[in-house]
Amino acid sequence: MNKTVNQKAWFLVLPVLLLVAFNAIIPLMTVVNYSVQETFGDNNFFWAGVLWFEEILRSERFHASLGRQLFFTFSILAIEIPLGVIIALAMPRKGVWVSVCLVLMAMPLLIPWNVVGAMWNIFALPDIGLLGNMLNGMGIDYNFTRQPVAAWATLLAMDVWHWTSLVVLLAYAGLVSIPDAYYQAAKIDGASSWAIFRYIQLPKMKRVLTIAILLRFMDSFNIYTEPFVLTGGGPGNSTTLLSIDLVKIALGQFDLGPAAAMSLIYFLVILLLSWVFYTLMMRNEE
Amino acid sequence: MSLELRQVSKNVDGETYIYPTDLRLEAGVFNILLGTTLSGKTTLMQLMAGLEKPTSGEIWFNGENVTSMPVQTRNVSMVYQQFINYPNMTVFENIASPLRVAKMQNSDIKNRVGKIAEILQISQMLDRRPSELSGGQQQRVAMARALVKDSHLILFDEPLANLDFKLREELRDELPRIFSERNSVVVYATTEPSEALLFGGKTATMFEGKVTQFGDTGEVYRQPNSLKTAQVFSEPPLNTAIVHKIGDVFKISDDVSWPVGQKYAQIPDGEYTVGIRPHHVYPHRMSDSNIAIEGVVQVAELSGSESMIHFRTMGNSWVSLSHGVHVYAAQEKTTLFADVANCFYFDANRKLITA
Incomplete structure (x- = not known):
């Protein structure tokens, strides 16, 4: 095969290159730049080395918000993935109800994140909110602006409400791609419905579930808007997740160096966990 | 052993899939359902298996009315056009799965799986997973799973259609040999007249939900009772x-x-x-x-x-x-x-x- 040499073709890659550069590479490098320097304004920078990284890694405040972040992410994964699969299994496979179900499921995904936060904030207010008022009316002492446990419960419920649909839609796509013949073969074998789930549906959903877990993991690890609007990190620091803490340091205190160092650590944690998870899930493939 | 359909029909949503059909299939010969796609072969097989209930009529097996008996208790095996195996089990576990459901002893399972794997020439692959095998090998595994238990009724729904020519020829040669010693009713659906002629046995030609003729394959080919039968049993077209x-x-x-x-x-x-x-x-x-x-x-x-x-x-x-x-x-x-x-x-x- 003779290769056609056409140097002009490089120009075709240029738009994407520029987009990625301005979108990702340049901002990231700016952050790297900040993370190794100290500044007192006036664009005066002093070399600081790994000082900020050491400070962040030793800081108890960072440990606490990382802990809360991990707790949040693993909680919602533990709820949303099984729940999503159960709902997908319960959804009809054919008939007019399919589109109704799909549209209903897609609804929460279409709502802007800050609107979700505001909705749940009002919904859960103890005096006028439908949920808050109802819970208190039932004799349960509930006030998410004052009780850490109530704040967490509300936060988790909001995320489950907002994002379980995504898992449902992905799992459903995996389910409908299984040919009928598999179910017939299982029926002939006399397999129980648990066996059908365990040996046919679950393995066939493995790929989409891997994607679902990865997406939910990364998104929930980055979550900012909804908890910010709902609780603002409170009461106290009880729902201050990593991203909220980061914004407090960067914009509240204007500590650019530590904030930049924290961003990079944050980024590396997500990257590392995603990579480990993906490698584990895909170990047996091929 | 024998399978008998008595005036069996099937309607779905007001549409007739199978018109009232009488058919008597015996063990020891290859019974072939020959017809184009949508002629009702698969539906008829599902009725035979008990996966579908007939709208009217009765199904008798060995002189027993099994019409309302569920498929699990009928002792049936089926092989499909797609290669249906459990994706995350090894080949051995795949073949063993019907025996495990039947709660058979481990040593017996090993024996049986080994024997059937040898007949189908997949002994070397027992530790692998289906996704690591070629299409022909995957279909051999599916066949082994169907044959490992002593089914009274074995149904093949165009099992060779998705295989390439050479593998098809190989399996075509082997199949009649595998069944010659078994005491079970074997039904084989195909769209290809040449396949029917190659297997011999008996052929039922199907057209638009009706069995147009049933008899010795050669006889049906040489003496088609109607224009439809002759057309179904001719490739290229009559x-x-x-x-x-x-x-x-x-x-x-x-x-x-x-x-x-x-x-x-x-x-x-x-x-x-x-x-x-x-x-x-x-x-x-x-x-x-x-x-x-x-x-x-x-x-x-x-x-x-x-x-x-x-x-x-x-x-x-x-x-x-x-x-x-x-x-x-x-x-x-x-x-x-x-x-x-x-x-x-x-x-x-x-x-x-x-x-």
Whole structure:
């Protein structure tokens, strides 16, 4: 095969290159730049080395918000993935109800994140909110602006409400791609419905579930808007997740160096966990 | 063992999938369901298996009415066109799965799986997963799973359709051998007449939800009871034309006619349909019973040592299948020769004239 040499073709890659550069590479490098320097304004920078990284890694405040972040992410994964699969299994496979179900499921995904936060904030207010008022009316002492446990419960419920649909839609796509013949073969074998789930549906959903877990993991690890609007990190620091803490340091205190160092650590944690998870899930493939 | 369908029919949402059908299938012979896609082969098999309940009629197995018996308790195996295996089990566990459901001893399972794997030549692959195997091997695993238990009824739904030619030939050779020793009713669905002829046994031809004929494969092929059966059991398609019997002459047109002969001398004058198989239409005169037909070539396909010539004649599309390489250009006018000693005549009801 003779290769056609056409140097002009490089120009075709240029738009994407520029987009990625301005979108990702340049901002990231700016952050790297900040993370190794100290500044007192006036664009005066002093070399600081790994000082900020050491400070962040030793800081108890960072440990606490990382802990809360991990707790949040693993909680919602533990709820949303099984729940999503159960709902997908319960959804009809054919008939007019399919589109109704799909549209209903897609609804929460279409709502802007800050609107979700505001909705749940009002919904859960103890005096006028439908949920808050109802819970208190039932004799349960509930006030998410004052009780850490109530704040967490509300936060988790909001995320489950907002994002379980995504898992449902992905799992459903995996389910409908299984040919009928598999179910017939299982029926002939006399397999129980648990066996059908365990040996046919679950393995066939493995790929989409891997994607679902990865997406939910990364998104929930980055979550900012909804908890910010709902609780603002409170009461106290009880729902201050990593991203909220980061914004407090960067914009509240204007500590650019530590904030930049924290961003990079944050980024590396997500990257590392995603990579480990993906490698584990895909170990047996091929 | 025997499986009997008594006036079995199936309607789905007001549409008839299977018209009332009577069929009696015995163990020891290959029973073939031959028909095009959507002719009802799969539905009929699902009725036999008990995966679907008949709308009316009864299904009897060994003199026992099993119509309302669920599929799990009927001891049935089925092999599909798609390669159906449990994706995250090894080949061994896949084959063993029906035995595990039957709660068989571990040592017995090992024995049985080993034996069947040897017959199907997959002994070396027992530790692998289905996704690591080729299509042919995957289908062998599916077959092994169907054969490992002593099923009373084994159903094959076009199992070779998704395989490439060579693997198909291999499995075609093996299948009758595997079943020769088993005491189970075997049903095999296919769209290909050549496959039916290769397996022999008995054939039921199906068309639009009806079994048009059931009998020894060779007999159904040589003596199709109707035009439909002949058409289903002919690949490439059967050549047909309207013919008039006038005295002692069969006449398609002023140019094309031939003597009626002894065999059909007694049938009344009138309009008939003549059917001639493609391999009885030649590019050259082969015998005295050949008649010349003028045609316009549409396309000539040459495959190795065979020529398939599609041509239009007397307002119909005809096909000639012959040995040797015969080259034609499209739109070329030519004369072909049909052997009227080897043709079928059907009456106004499309039934075969047996004289």
